[in-house]
Amino acid sequence: LVAAPLTETKATCCYCGVGCGVLIQSDGEKVVAVRGDPDHPANYGRLCTKGSTLHLSARPALQQQARALYPELRLARTDQRERASWATTLDFLANKFAATIRDHGPDSVGFYLSGQLLTEDYYVFNKLAKGLIGTNNVDTNSRLCMSSAVAGYKQTLGADAPPPCYEDIDQADVIFLVGSNTAYAHPIVYRRIEDARKANPALKVIVADPRRTDTAREADLFLPILPGTDVALFNGMLHICLWEDLVDLDYIVAHTEGFAELKQTVREYTPKMVAEICGINEADLMQAARWFGQAKAALSMYCQGLNQSSSGTAKNAALINLHLATHQIGKPGAGPFSLTGQPNAMGGREVGGLATMLSGHRDLGNPQHRAEIAALWGIDAVPEKPGKSAVEMFEAVRTGEIKLIWIVCTNPAQSMPEQAMIREALSNAELVVVQEAYRTTASCDYADVLLPASTWSEKEGTVTNSERRITRFKSVLPKLAESRHDWEIAVEFARKLEAVMGKDKSLFPFAGTEEIWNEHRESTRGRDLDITGLSFKILEEQGPQQWPYPEGATTGKKRLYEDGIFPTASGRARFVNTVYQPVADRVDARYPFHLTTGRLRDQWHGMSRTGTVAQLFAHAAEPAVAMSKTDMERRQLHNGDLVHVTSKHGSQIFPVALGEDMRAGQVFVGMHWGEEYVSGRGRDGDGSHGVNALTSPAYDPSSKQPELKHAAVKILKA
Numbered sequence: 001l002v003a004a005p006l007t008e009t010k011a012t013c014c015y016c017g018v019g020c021g022v023l024i025q026s027d028g029e030k031v032v033a034v035r036g037d038p039d040h041p042a043n044y045g046r047l048c049t050k051g052s053t054l055h056l057s058a059r060p061a062l063q064q065q066a067r068a069l070y071p072e073l074r075l076a077r078t079d080q081r082e083r084a085s086w087a088t089t090l091d092f093l094a095n096k097f098a099a100t101i102r103d104h105g106p107d108s109v110g111f112y113l114s115g116q117l118l119t120e121d122y123y124v125f126n127k128l129a130k131g132l133i134g135t136n137n138v139d140t141n142s143r144l145c146m147s148s149a150v151a152g153y154k155q156t157l158g159a160d161a162p163p164p165c166y167e168d169i170d171q172a173d174v175i176f177l178v179g180s181n182t183a184y185a186h187p188i189v190y191r192r193i194e195d196a197r198k199a200n201p202a203l204k205v206i207v208a209d210p211r212r213t214d215t216a217r218e219a220d221l222f223l224p225i226l227p228g229t230d231v232a233l234f235n236g237m238l239h240i241c242l243w244e245d246l247v248d249l250d251y252i253v254a255h256t257e258g259f260a261e262l263k264q265t266v267r268e269y270t271p272k273m274v275a276e277i278c279g280i281n282e283a284d285l286m287q288a289a290r291w292f293g294q295a296k297a298a299l300s301m302y303c304q305g306l307n308q309s310s311s312g313t314a315k316n317a318a319l320i321n322l323h324l325a326t327h328q329i330g331k332p333g334a335g336p337f338s339l340t341g342q343p344n345a346m347g348g349r350e351v352g353g354l355a356t357m358l359s360g361h362r363d364l365g366n367p368q369h370r371a372e373i374a375a376l377w378g379i380d381a382v383p384e385k386p387g388k389s390a391v392e393m394f395e396a397v398r399t400g401e402i403k404l405i406w407i408v409c410t411n412p413a414q415s416m417p418e419q420a421m422i423r424e425a426l427s428n429a430e431l432v433v434v435q436e437a438y439r440t441t442a443s444c445d446y447a448d449v450l451l452p453a454s455t456w457s458e459k460e461g462t463v464t465n466s467e468r469r470i471t472r473f474k475s476v477l478p479k480l481a482e483s484r485h486d487w488e489i490a491v492e493f494a495r496k497l498e499a500v501m502g503k504d505k506s507l508f509p510f511a512g513t514e515e516i517w518n519e520h521r522e523s524t525r526g527r528d529l530d531i532t533g534l535s536f537k538i539l540e541e542q543g544p545q546q547w548p549y550p551e552g553a554t555t556g557k558k559r560l561y562e563d564g565i566f567p568t569a570s571g572r573a574r575f576v577n578t579v580y581q582p583v584a585d586r587v588d589a590r591y592p593f594h595l596t597t598g599r600l601r602d603q604w605h606g607m608s609r610t611g612t613v614a615q616l617f618a619h620a621a622e623p624a625v626a627m628s629k630t631d632m633e634r635r636q637l638h639n640g641d642l643v644h645v646t647s648k649h650g651s652q653i654f655p656v657a658l659g660e661d662m663r664a665g666q667v668f669v670g671m672h673w674g675e676e677y678v679s680g681r682g683r684d685g686d687g688s689h690g691v692n693a694l695t696s697p698a699y700d701p702s703s704k705q706p707e708l709k710h711a712a713v714k715i716l717k718a
């Protein structure tokens with residue numbers, strides 16, 4: 001036998017928003033190996049443990065066990081799903097959706113998408129909901145990930161656009177990591193920070209986090225703030241900068257508005273008061289403010305600690321206020337840099353993949369923006385009524401307001417807060433459609449229709465990473481069994497629905513991803529993210545590019561706002577008058593512990609992919625509730641003892657583990673394990689749903705992002 005020749009194809013890692021380039025080695029039937037792409041500007045050849053084991057999650061035997069291979073359908077909830085053809089399944093869905101829309105209106109259906117979809121998948125689903133069906137009920141798990149960053153950027157800078165780039169890490173002299181265990185959640189960014197420290201020993205790293213994480217241990221200054229107190233911290237730092245004349249008044253006068261009101265507010269945030277609210281040392285607070293304010297270039301990097309909060313928008317805005325007041329923005333090495341959680345949450349935002357947005361960073365609430373998209377799509381109008389955001393959408397499913405829910409590439413039966421409500425919603429729905437590559441997710445258990453989708457190494461299209469860099473990649477392997485690409489499923493369903501609805505012209509004339517992307521590209525013309533100068537050909541020949549990249553440009557824009565002009569009506573950045581609000585679930589005598597949640601180093605989301613790779617369990621083999629030595633001794637608990645962890649939203653049993661990174665009064669549980677891992681007995685209805693059985697559905701009033709990072713809990717020995 002002659003072995004098939006190996007090919008090497010450029011792609012990106014399908015995990016976090018760092019967006020590392022990978023080279024996939026394949027024999028045409030399977031992925032043989034991966035290595036970091038030395039030419040990709042996100043990682044220059046490096047990969048973390050997750051990225052470097054990607055090939056192990058693409059092994060044929062595992063794929064057969066874990067993957068959804070063909071469409072399945074059931075007509076009654078009491079039936080088992082049975083294998084069906086694509087034609088039968090999509091005809092059924094088109095007729096069901098058409099009848100429901102006719103009888104109950106377009107808002108009786110909803111789509112819940114994912115930041116792991118490619119930009120082209122996202123675009124088509126948005127057009128399907130907003131353009132064909134006439135509902136804005138299309139939201140995504142990016143709502144759980146980056147929506148507070150979106151709202152924070154828009155309120156202050158006027159557009160959802162992270163100003164810095166990865167290169168700024170090399171040029172900063174202060175890096176402020178806040179609400180981010182970068183060493184675990186964005187490991188390749190962290191490697192770059194380590195390199196920058198080696199190259200510049202004077203570089204100061206400040207970390208603010210409730211836990212003494214691996215990232216915090218390495219910091220020059222660690223601020224162990226109490227959960228949810230970030231706004232007080234940032235306002236306090238601004239107070240000190242004002243008092244010590246570290247703000248840039250010339251920049252404030254020339255390029256911003258709204259400072260006078262904010263100045264009045266931060267006057268109240270004295271170092272003593274802030275130190276008390278945050279539970280930190282006053283001298284450390286002073287030091288952090290001075291380092292930040294005196295820096296030639298201060299770069300903040302932040303993630304879900306800011307975003308997954310009932311005051312997430314204010315946290316983002318308060319940090320950006322600090323950057324604006326000290327002119328730590330729009331220059332090399334400086335700026336507020338949100339680290340995207342998922343691989344393509346940015347791309348989803350670009351095509352308007354949220355219930356309140358439209359393509360090209362347009363606002364649904366803006367009549368001009370709606371008219372522009374209607375003209376582009378050739379329809380009379382885009383519906384004006386805002387769609388339901390993630391938590392609202394499942395609440396509407398629970399009450400019957402939304403009757404049909406179509407879930408794509410995400411697992412709300414694990415990742416949404418207050419699992420009791422989510423599972424009641426999925427049980428109550430008239431029809432649950434799950435479009436998935438993996439049939440092992442908890443949400444698949446609720447599916448009346450299961451649509452098998454292709455996944456990493458099989459898909460082709462584009463993604464955008466944290467630094468606004470678009471990468472295009474091609475498929476390496478053929479689609480598995482009867483699975484189809486996500487955009488193909490949406491397009492074929494849309495055409496069938498158009499036929500049932502009697503439409504004589506299709507809005508979906510797409511034959512491939514390039515045609516979809518070209519339409520998306522046109523929607524960005526004249527917008528802050530204008531990519532009309534880019535093409536698939538340029539992306540292929542010149543490699544990944546940052547937006548904006550307008551017509552006539554020869555390169556993307558590395559860094560935004562270097563000219564001091566912002567995409568607001570006045571051209572000035574806006575200070576937001578941010579006021580500290582405590583977490584939604586307050587600790588009290590009944591629920592005395594702060595529970596925080598987060599990622600572990602070697603797992604990704606609900607583990608549908610990383611859970612198939614044995615060596616990724618070497619770092620953490622099972623879920624546990626991490627607790628301080630003081631609290632364990634006080635409760636006479638030992639490593640491995642089982643405890644009931646109970647919040648106002650639910651109760652779970654976990655083994656307890658000594659957490660050397662934990663402060664007394666706080667506990668931590670990783671977000672990755674769902675019911676089969678927690679109970680160890682499979683999905684037997686025993687009520688074990690992972691940590692999100694405990695988290696609060698309270699959400700930020702602007703971004704609607706829920707407070708997945710925190711709940712007040714009590715802990716009793718089981």
Ligand code: SF4
Nearest residue numbers: 013015016020048051
């Ligand atoms: Fe993948 Fe993120 Fe690791 Fe890069 S840092 S290899 S994108 S998981």
